[in-house]
Amino acid sequence: MLTRRQFLIGMGAVAASTLVSLACGKKTAFSNANSVGAVIPLDCDWVIENVSIIDGTGSLAYPGKVAVKGENIVAVGDFVYPATSKVIDGQGFVLAPGFIDIHTHTEDYVHSGESMAAVLSQGVTMQIGGNCGRSPLDIAGYFQTLPHLAINYGLLIGYATLREAVIGRVHGKTSPAALSKMQEKLAAGLQSGALGLSTGLEYFPQNYATTEELIALCEVVKEYGGFYATHIRSEYDAVLPALEEAIQIGIKANLPVQYSHIKAGYQRNWPKFPKIIEMLEEAKKSGLDITSDVYPYTYSSTDLGIKPLRPSISEENMLIAVTHPLVFYGSDSGLYSGGRASHPRAYGTFPRYLGYIVREKNTLPLEKAIAKMSGEPAKRLSLKDRGQIGPGYKADLVLFDAHEVIDKATFEHPSVLSEGIRQVWVNGQLAWSEGKVLENNKGQVIS
Numbered sequence: 001m002l003t004r005r006q007f008l009i010g011m012g013a014v015a016a017s018t019l020v021s022l023a024c025g026k027k028t029a030f031s032n033a034n035s036v037g038a039v040i041p042l043d044c045d046w047v048i049e050n051v052s053i054i055d056g057t058g059s060l061a062y063p064g065k066v067a068v069k070g071e072n073i074v075a076v077g078d079f080v081y082p083a084t085s086k087v088i089d090g091q092g093f094v095l096a097p098g099f100i101d102i103h104t105h106t107e108d109y110v111h112s113g114e115s116m117a118a119v120l121s122q123g124v125t126m127q128i129g130g131n132c133g134r135s136p137l138d139i140a141g142y143f144q145t146l147p148h149l150a151i152n153y154g155l156l157i158g159y160a161t162l163r164e165a166v167i168g169r170v171h172g173k174t175s176p177a178a179l180s181k182m183q184e185k186l187a188a189g190l191q192s193g194a195l196g197l198s199t200g201l202e203y204f205p206q207n208y209a210t211t212e213e214l215i216a217l218c219e220v221v222k223e224y225g226g227f228y229a230t231h232i233r234s235e236y237d238a239v240l241p242a243l244e245e246a247i248q249i250g251i252k253a254n255l256p257v258q259y260s261h262i263k264a265g266y267q268r269n270w271p272k273f274p275k276i277i278e279m280l281e282e283a284k285k286s287g288l289d290i291t292s293d294v295y296p297y298t299y300s301s302t303d304l305g306i307k308p309l310r311p312s313i314s315e316e317n318m319l320i321a322v323t324h325p326l327v328f329y330g331s332d333s334g335l336y337s338g339g340r341a342s343h344p345r346a347y348g349t350f351p352r353y354l355g356y357i358v359r360e361k362n363t364l365p366l367e368k369a370i371a372k373m374s375g376e377p378a379k380r381l382s383l384k385d386r387g388q389i390g391p392g393y394k395a396d397l398v399l400f401d402a403h404e405v406i407d408k409a410t411f412e413h414p415s416v417l418s419e420g421i422r423q424v425w426v427n428g429q430l431a432w433s434e435g436k437v438l439e440n441n442k443g444q445v446i447s
């Protein structure tokens with residue numbers, strides 16, 4: 001397996017192949033087909049045509065077709081394909097890059113090789129697990145023993161995991177000796193492909209982590225080109241100093257920060273939300289690479305047991321978050337065995353963005369929302385060949401009906417599939433079609 005650093009260096013190859021593919025796919029070349037020998041025929045396995053292409057960059061949708069060879073997109077737009085190509089008619093539907101869910105807790109579920117219906121039915125082709133401080137410790141071992149991988153999958157390494165491996169599940173601060181052991185284990189995880197460090201500083205025993213200790217760990221992450229994903233120390237009354245701490249860690253260790261599931265919980269803290277946004281913007285302006293993620297529900301999983309339900313984020317604040325340039329989308333979802341969920345976000349997040357947030361509330365253009373589920377998270381993950389539709393990109397694709405796509409999972413019935421996602425391809429292979437998971441093992445480890 002490539003380490004993260006080797007992978008980043010290897011990305012130069014994509015740019016070169018893009019140029020070749022563009023030359024093959026250009027219609028202008030074919031319209032001059034009478035001038036013999038001027039054209040290299042397009043080599044592809046299948047083509048989807050008559051689709052509205054939304055490419056993941058935030059640019060306007062445009063009509064066209066997309067050609068795929070093996071696991072890659074080889075041509076996009078208007079081109080001539082060989083008569084022998086397999087052709088799919090996507091008339092009336094949108095074709096977008098497969099959705100990327102940067103914030104999940106699905107490590108056990110994915111490792112047990114269960115059906116990915118809850119995930120693929122949302123158009124999600126990549127998840128990142130290991131968030132909020134809990135992950136497998138042996139990253140290499142985890143990936144080596146995966147029985148089946150129907151989606152692309154990457155991991156963060158958790159602070160709680162590192163700490164408990166060294167000193168156990170105990171109260172109190174870590175010693176300098178323990179910290180250096182945690183740094184060693186962190187480095188091993190990053191070397192094996194972990195994408196960064198995650199924390200859940202609101203939870204025991206992570207609440208004992210000091211800012212200095214987190215900076216020392218993030219300095220290791222920085223060496224491997226990773227990022228710091230943080231469920232901050234308080235999402236409630238002390239949310240502002242908690243965010244300030246995350247920003248300071250990013251500045252002092254000089255690494256990118258992903259502020260997990262942005263919110264100001266409890267009604268009395270809702271007025272703090274504009275200040276949170278202002279702090280994000282100021283940190284960005286000062287040069288810190290900081291972004292956040294949000295899920296499209298006003299209740300967190302912690303609220304589920306509370307009766308009557310108290311919203312953790314107001315609808316108004318959620319709608320500010322979902323349109324903000326520094327915020328993109330994640331589900332914060334976990335799944336139990338058999339695909340059971342405790343919160344509807346595990347089944348509904350992405351169709352809810354498309355159906356409720358975009359179509360029904362008309363909160364932002366479809367193209368911008370798609371970028372927040374594909375191009376923007378891909379950028380956070382430093383993935384130069386995913387998250388967009390373009391020649392040279394991996395063929396992670398989702399075909400959906402923009403007029404009908406909608407979530408169906410509710411708080412009473414959280415494990416209900418969404419509707420309107422017609423087909424999903426993972427690395428060029430059809431993985432979800434007309435309501436069914438297809439036999440598919442084409443998911444790749446994202447490291």
Ligand SMILES: [Zn+2]
Pocket residue numbers: 131132200231260261
């Ligand atoms: Zn969290």
